[in-house]
Amino acid sequence: MELSNVFWNASFDELKKGYIQDFDSFTCLLCGEKIEKGIVYPFENKFYEAERFMRVHIECAHVSIFDYLLGMDKKLTGLTEHQKNLLSLFYQGKNDKEIQKELGIGSVSTIRHHRFALKEKERQAKTFLAMMELLKEKDEYAPAFVPVHKTATMIDERYNITQDEQEQLVNKYFSNGVLTKFPQKEKQRLIVLREISNHLKMDYNYDEQELNQILKGFYEDYVLIRRYLVEYGFLDRKSDGSSYWLKK
Known part of the structure; x- marks a missing residue:
C-alpha cells in the first residue's frame, strides 16, 4: 500500500x-x-x-x-501562514505577551483572540469529523477516492480521482508498463505520474543519468516526465540537478 x-x-x-x-x-x-x-x-x-x-x-x-x-500544504491543513506561525509559537510554550512582541501585531488581547479563533476551528473540525464518520455508515454510493500524496505542490480538482478512474486511465495510457502517450489533461497527467513514481525507490538518491535511464523505460521523452515529477511534488532534487529522490 x-x-x-x-x-x-x-x-x-x-x-x-x-x-x-x-x-x-x-x-x-x-x-x-x-x-x-x-x-x-x-x-x-x-x-x-x-x-x-x-x-x-x-x-x-x-x-x-x-x-x-504544520508543514503540510494549506489545502491539507486548512491553515493560513499566519495561523501556522501562531500555532508554532504556541507549541513552543510562549505566552501571549511574548508572541505579540515577536510578531509585532496588535496587542496581547489580539493574540488571545487568535487563540479563541483556533479553538473555534478545532470545535468545527471535531463536529465535521463526527458527521463524516457517521456518513460513512450510510453513504453506500460514495466512491473510493485515491488519497492525495502528502507532498503535492498544488491541490485542486485534479485530485478528484476515484480508484476505478485511476485503474481505467492507467490501463488506457500504459501498455506492458510503457506509457503510450503523455496526456494533455491535468488530472490524467497526475494519474500517469503517480503510476511512474510508484516504481521508484523510497529513501534512495538517483543521479540524473540513472533516473533518466529508468524514466526512458516508461516514455521516450524522459526529460518531460522528470520535469513533471518534480513539478507535481513526487520528486525533489538538488539545485544543480545532480541528485533526485522521492519526496516523503
Whole structure:
C-alpha cells in the first residue's frame, strides 16, 4: 500500500504518534521507515526497544509530528501562514505577551483572540469529523477516492480521482508498463505520474543519468516526465540537478 494511503487511513491517535503498529513492526507514517519488533536498537550510547526507537527516529528525522503536520500544504491543513506561525509559537510554550512582541501585531488581547479563533476551528473540525464518520455508515454510493500524496505542490480538482478512474486511465495510457502517450489533461497527467513514481525507490538518491535511464523505460521523452515529477511534488532534487529522490 502507498504511504499516502497508510497515512490517510491512520486513526487520529496513530496520526498523533506518527506511526502505526503491525504484527511484527512499527511503521513511520511520515516516511515509511520500518522498525522491527523484538530487536534492541543502539543510538548514541543507549539502547532502545522497537517502539521507543521509532519515537527516536521521528525526533531525529522529522523533529516532531507537530512540525511535520504544520508543514503540510494549506489545502491539507486548512491553515493560513499566519495561523501556522501562531500555532508554532504556541507549541513552543510562549505566552501571549511574548508572541505579540515577536510578531509585532496588535496587542496581547489580539493574540488571545487568535487563540479563541483556533479553538473555534478545532470545535468545527471535531463536529465535521463526527458527521463524516457517521456518513460513512450510510453513504453506500460514495466512491473510493485515491488519497492525495502528502507532498503535492498544488491541490485542486485534479485530485478528484476515484480508484476505478485511476485503474481505467492507467490501463488506457500504459501498455506492458510503457506509457503510450503523455496526456494533455491535468488530472490524467497526475494519474500517469503517480503510476511512474510508484516504481521508484523510497529513501534512495538517483543521479540524473540513472533516473533518466529508468524514466526512458516508461516514455521516450524522459526529460518531460522528470520535469513533471518534480513539478507535481513526487520528486525533489538538488539545485544543480545532480541528485533526485522521492519526496516523503
